[in-house]
Amino acid sequence: MAPVNRRTFGSFVEHMGRCVYTGIYEPGHPSADEDGFRTDVLALARELGVTMIRYPGGNFVSGYRWEDGVGPREQRPRRRDLAWRSIETNEVGIDEFAKWAEKAGTEIMYAVNLGTRGVQEALDVHEYLNHPEGTALSERRRANGAEKPYGIKLWCLGNELDGPWQTGHKTAEEYGLLAASTARALKSAEPDLELVACGSSSSSMPTFGAWESTVLEHAYDVVEYVSCHAYYEEHDGDLGSFLASAVDMDHFVTSIVATADAVGARLKSTKKINLSFDEWNVWYLSRFQNAPLPSEWEVAPRVIEDRYNVADAVVVGNLLISLLRHSDRVTAACQAQLVNVIAPIMTEPGGPAWRQTIFHPFARTAALAKGDVLETRIDSPTYQTARYGEAALVDAVATHDATTGDVTVFVVNRDVTDPVEFTVDLSAFDQPLVVADSWTLTDDDVRATNTSDTPDRVTLRPTSDISTGAVTTEGRTVTLTLPRVS
Numbered sequence: 001m002a003p004v005n006r007r008t009f010g011s012f013v014e015h016m017g018r019c020v021y022t023g024i025y026e027p028g029h030p031s032a033d034e035d036g037f038r039t040d041v042l043a044l045a046r047e048l049g050v051t052m053i054r055y056p057g058g059n060f061v062s063g064y065r066w067e068d069g070v071g072p073r074e075q076r077p078r079r080r081d082l083a084w085r086s087i088e089t090n091e092v093g094i095d096e097f098a099k100w101a102e103k104a105g106t107e108i109m110y111a112v113n114l115g116t117r118g119v120q121e122a123l124d125v126h127e128y129l130n131h132p133e134g135t136a137l138s139e140r141r142r143a144n145g146a147e148k149p150y151g152i153k154l155w156c157l158g159n160e161l162d163g164p165w166q167t168g169h170k171t172a173e174e175y176g177l178l179a180a181s182t183a184r185a186l187k188s189a190e191p192d193l194e195l196v197a198c199g200s201s202s203s204s205m206p207t208f209g210a211w212e213s214t215v216l217e218h219a220y221d222v223v224e225y226v227s228c229h230a231y232y233e234e235h236d237g238d239l240g241s242f243l244a245s246a247v248d249m250d251h252f253v254t255s256i257v258a259t260a261d262a263v264g265a266r267l268k269s270t271k272k273i274n275l276s277f278d279e280w281n282v283w284y285l286s287r288f289q290n291a292p293l294p295s296e297w298e299v300a301p302r303v304i305e306d307r308y309n310v311a312d313a314v315v316v317g318n319l320l321i322s323l324l325r326h327s328d329r330v331t332a333a334c335q336a337q338l339v340n341v342i343a344p345i346m347t348e349p350g351g352p353a354w355r356q357t358i359f360h361p362f363a364r365t366a367a368l369a370k371g372d373v374l375e376t377r378i379d380s381p382t383y384q385t386a387r388y389g390e391a392a393l394v395d396a397v398a399t400h401d402a403t404t405g406d407v408t409v410f411v412v413n414r415d416v417t418d419p420v421e422f423t424v425d426l427s428a429f430d431q432p433l434v435v436a437d438s439w440t441l442t443d444d445d446v447r448a449t450n451t452s453d454t455p456d457r458v459t460l461r462p463t464s465d466i467s468t469g470a471v472t473t474e475g476r477t478v479t480l481t482l483p484r485v486s
């Protein structure tokens with residue numbers, strides 16, 4: 001049993017594509033507020049239940065100069081963003097984003113540039129953001145309108161520096177030394193910061209595991225977290241494997257926990273390093289990798305605006321189940337990203353904002369997962385997958401809120417063709433049993449999506465309204481039939 005961490009329901013806003021410009025920020029949009037933020041998007045971000053947002057990148061951060069984005073707007077430079085081959089206008093910087101985050105009610109997880117920059121620039125941005133007053137950079141922040149320090153506690157030491165695509169890519173040895181010295185310097189300024197060292201950018205990296213081991217050998221004493229990144233997609237129409245993506249996430253987590261603990265054992269340390277799964281989602285990455293980069297340098301081009309279907313939503317629900325299951329060691333996580341770029345929220349410039357299919361499992365899980373994650377035992381038939389071997393057809397996790405007595409069960413049926421009967425044995429609880437609510441996401445067409453014209457085609461519906469019927473209780477067991485891919 002482990003507490004549900006509120007930071008599990010994090011998201012990610014990168015200066016990439018239309019996540020910031022025409023995503024969260026669009027002065028001139030009919031819903032824009034006095035700061036140029038789209039209030040339709042703000043309302044959806046609140047409804048999504050996002051608790052924390054990683055900012056400002058991603059690959060973008062590895063070439064970013066934070067000071068370009070502060071001070072009078074008309075003096076801010078336009079720069080090339082090499083990561084996404086686009087133009088960054090710097091109209092939005094950290095002061096604007098902090099305002100947005102306050103309106104959205106989320107904590108900020110701030111990423112520093114350790115690609116093209118180092119210890120000094122990390123200290124500078126920390127002084128600007130967190131130092132109370134009376135120094136050059138804290139006074140600059142105050143002059144820019146933010147009298148109080150932002151008090152950002154969670155900091156990422158760079159992004160995906162194991163990846164050859166990353167500006168300023170490094171070996172594990174080089175990065176480990178840099179991460180450790182940056183962490184030491186930041187902690188001299190503010191000892192109770194929580195710092196995240198970059199782990200592997202995917203479990204398919206040739207250095208997966210070895211990278212974390214080397215980095216942590218250098219930085220173990222001065223960081224609290226190592227990051228994990230994982231994106232899943234359906235390959236060659238193999239829906240069965242795709243629906244079992246959480247098997248891979250489970251394996252990812254247990255591998256990195258074992259790696260971190262092994263380093264701790266070698267160092268004779270009793271400290272535990274936790275995991276920040278700060279990029280995860282469904283992303284049709286192979287489509288992006290096969291497409292040419294834009295030839296023109298544009299502001300806010302349409303980049304990786306994946307449209308999600310029912311199966312994608314089921315996988316997202318299952319990835320959340322996996323994250324919750326590992327709540328003892330995964331104590332922060334960010335779905336990548338929030339708006340337009342592989343996102344639960346879509347917008348059209350000047351037009352509507354709507355919920356993609358993947359919005360629904362995230363929002364409902366964030367709203368209902370409270371209290372403690374229970375040790376959940378699942379007895380399920382299995383099936384063979386080409387990518388992940390034998391996988392359970394049903395996966396689930398449950399939470400228990402001791403203050404209300406509520407038990408919430410999150411469950412997926414990965415069966416591509418058939419419904420499955422699901423029984424919950426609640427005999428460990430002796431309080432009176434009432435099924436308060438039950439909701440299901442399913443559709444006859446597993447490829448159905450939400451569009452601006454049909455924004456509510458795919459949503460969660462009361463289980464009693466779907467064809468497989470209602471929830472029944474008998475004694476201390478609850479039974480329902482889960483439709484295929486639900």
Ligand code: AHR
Nearest residue numbers: 014058059060159160336
């Ligand atoms: O989220 C999109 C990109 O995926 C991020 O910029 C990068 O960190 C990862 O490779």
